[in-house]
Amino acid sequence: MSEALSDAKAKSPKYALNRAMLGELIELLSKEGHQLIGPQREDGTIVLNPITSLEDLPVGLEDEQDSGRYRLKSIAPDDARADSLFQTTVGPQSWRRYLFPPRQTLWKARRNGAGWEIDADAEATPKYAFIGVRSCDLTAIAVQARVYDNGDYTDPGFTARLGAAFIIAVNCTRAADTCFCASMDAGPAAREGYDIALTELAAPGGEVWFVAEVGSRRGADLLEAVGAGPAGAELVAAGEAAVAATARAMTRSIPADAAALLQRNPEHPHWADIAARCLGCANCTMVCPTCFCSTMEDVTSLDGQEAARLRHWDSCFSLDYSYIHGGPVRRDVKSRCRQWMTHKLSSWHEQFGTSGCTGCGRCITWCPVGIDITEEIAAFAKYQTTEIREEA
Numbered sequence: 001m002s003e004a005l006s007d008a009k010a011k012s013p014k015y016a017l018n019r020a021m022l023g024e025l026i027e028l029l030s031k032e033g034h035q036l037i038g039p040q041r042e043d044g045t046i047v048l049n050p051i052t053s054l055e056d057l058p059v060g061l062e063d064e065q066d067s068g069r070y071r072l073k074s075i076a077p078d079d080a081r082a083d084s085l086f087q088t089t090v091g092p093q094s095w096r097r098y099l100f101p102p103r104q105t106l107w108k109a110r111r112n113g114a115g116w117e118i119d120a121d122a123e124a125t126p127k128y129a130f131i132g133v134r135s136c137d138l139t140a141i142a143v144q145a146r147v148y149d150n151g152d153y154t155d156p157g158f159t160a161r162l163g164a165a166f167i168i169a170v171n172c173t174r175a176a177d178t179c180f181c182a183s184m185d186a187g188p189a190a191r192e193g194y195d196i197a198l199t200e201l202a203a204p205g206g207e208v209w210f211v212a213e214v215g216s217r218r219g220a221d222l223l224e225a226v227g228a229g230p231a232g233a234e235l236v237a238a239g240e241a242a243v244a245a246t247a248r249a250m251t252r253s254i255p256a257d258a259a260a261l262l263q264r265n266p267e268h269p270h271w272a273d274i275a276a277r278c279l280g281c282a283n284c285t286m287v288c289p290t291c292f293c294s295t296m297e298d299v300t301s302l303d304g305q306e307a308a309r310l311r312h313w314d315s316c317f318s319l320d321y322s323y324i325h326g327g328p329v330r331r332d333v334k335s336r337c338r339q340w341m342t343h344k345l346s347s348w349h350e351q352f353g354t355s356g357c358t359g360c361g362r363c364i365t366w367c368p369v370g371i372d373i374t375e376e377i378a379a380f381a382k383y384q385t386t387e388i389r390e391e392a
């Protein structure tokens, strides 16, 4: 965090609110017409679903994640966190499924005599309130905003959905073993892009309190509307300590020179090693919060009276994705692995002035064969060191 930003955050007023106040706050958002979206237990994992109250959140649950492994477990009843709402970290879904949905109708057309009537506004803009956005995912939203609204080209759907959304971020007070946002300068504290940012703290008796930071006038109004008062210095210090401890607890990382390392090694034999393990299944790109590959599909009704243009998520791991005249450019899994990793960590910087990876760890957890982007980068770095030593 830059010093100026750090100072601004330190000076901004912090509020204390309890669980009942937070419940009231999201009720107010719902009354204002926001559709509440938050983490929820489903099929043994945490997904981002429409919710109606705090009771829908993963109360008293935490997650265990590792390469190719995800488990939910209940927090022990004698643990002060047993009634906590936000002790699970990120699940397989990210907020991009709401901001840039997996399948969208871009326009529809209906035959009208000899011509066509076009409905270019085929899907209305929903007004979401996102509850519990982690800092890695706030960073991912900002990364995607550079892609979908870059000054030259704008995706009107993404920008409208993001513009209408109210965002309640959550600073992480625990990390999964797969998290490495600290090394990507993307967490675990939320910095910007939120209306309210919460730090969840469990008092020894089990009562849950939140330190709330304000990111917008609307956020401040809502906190005052539910009676949140100024947070005491002790509570603020406890929240900051918990978030700092989360950063220190992360065991995985990506080195700062990863972009240059990959640029220097486009033909390195380690790419073949990764490809020998990779199934080319595209899971890593489907769960990634920053991926944006998509494709178009035109469909017509059987009677020829209606037509529509659909857009759906695609992946650089699809063979067809690099198809240009005569065949795909990236024919083998090795070239597709290299495209994915070098784009995320290297050429994204040139294209968008930022990394394409926020350290959320999803691609590590949800890779069926346990390919770990942090280990692969470490392997390139190790080979390089060995080669340099051998040359010396």
Ligand code: SF4
Pocket (backbone or CB within 6 Å): 284, 287, 288, 289, 290, 344, 356, 357, 358, 359, 360, 361, 362, 363, 364, 373
């Ligand atoms: S590349 Fe992996 S760790 Fe990085 S943002 Fe995407 S899913 Fe998360």
Ligand code: SF4
Pocket (backbone or CB within 6 Å): 277, 278, 279, 280, 281, 282, 283, 284, 285, 317, 366, 367, 368, 369, 370, 371
């Ligand atoms: S790295 Fe893993 S998740 Fe990604 S395509 Fe290969 S096997 Fe699938």
